[in-house]
Amino acid sequence: MTQLDVLRVFCGPDGGRGNELGVVRDGAPVPQEASRRRIAGKLGFSETVFVDDPERGQIDIHTPSLRLPFAGHPCVGAAWLLDVPELVTPAGVVGARQDGEFSWIEALPEWAPERTLRQYASAAEVDALEVPPPGEWIYAWAWEEEAAGRIRARAFPGRDDGVREDEATGAAALLLTAELGRALNIRQGLGSQILTAPQPYGWVEVGGRVRLTHSGLPLPR
Template sequence: MTAYDVLRVFCGPRGGYGNELGVVRDGSVLPGPDERQEFAAKLGFSETVFVDDPERGVIDIYTPTTRLPFAGHPCVGAAWLLDVPELVTPAGVVGARQDGEFCWIEARAEWVPPRTLRQYATAAEVDDLPVPPKGEWVYAWAWLDEPAGRIRARAFPGRDDGIDEDEATGAAALLLTDRLGRALNITQGTGSQILTAPQPEGWTEVGGRVYLER
């Protein structure tokens, strides 16, 4: 069996919740894209990361059904685990830093695949949403406290891979931050926390807590 770590990324203030992430630290054991795709499907996490160069931070990201040039929670988790100043992804070089209990990455909205950002009037409406039909990637959100930048969100990938809802999605949070042009404190899923902040020249920081599960 190929060795891998399991992290929880974007955990809540008390260390719970977060989105699970599989990380294969030695990507050379599964060098081909077909092998990696098969392994990611077998693990069944929303994303799995293969590390191709731990010192330079070169990573490769897969969902159970497809390869991604960039994704938020895999980059935050890999940056925390490898403790590197940057990650190299097919989309571009992702800045990374540790700040106390939070790990941050810096990326660009144009790296994120299309998402539907759908605003609702209240957090209760977001809480009550059923899983929408397949085919459309929906990030449902509402203000909890607009002056404070606090948001309630849920993410529905719309893929046919058994993952109806993502517990925490950094890329969608990045898109929303880019659209709103302000720092956000997002409560997503059952209790995950994602922090974001716009940066100069079109960059956005996304941060959260990461814990090693096993």
């Protein structure tokens, strides 16, 4: 029987928070895109990963409403769970490595879905934001300590599928890193942490802590 693992990706320093991720380790029994989207919708996570080849690290990423060629926290979580040196996504081959308590991926900014990066004057302004209505995908951010690369951020997907705010979003962090051209330490959502670092030739590393919360759950019918 095809089963589901649930992870939390980009956990805070205390191991809490992080963005929940569903991983279907054997995607073969659910080959159709519509069926995968239906399962992702019933699970209600911001993204769900279907593993099509665990040895090659080939994955397929779905939100409750669409399929994504690449996404940050699903890749970080899947790389940690599968323990592979790379992931094969429709966008391209994502490098992966483990470094102590952190799981890292390396990707190109152009693989990330389009996001509006909206800077605010202070972390307090970001904290006070109301969730906007569906429409634009907004990554709201402000410097907490610019000299140290510390950022406060919140993410509003703008989708009408029940996910009003993302707790932690690696793709948006990747785009912000590429725009600012420096390593970042991002505090997002209610206490998640995302680390990033620019790499040669336009690549960007994105990393964070991953925790397994449930293993071997049945898929929703």
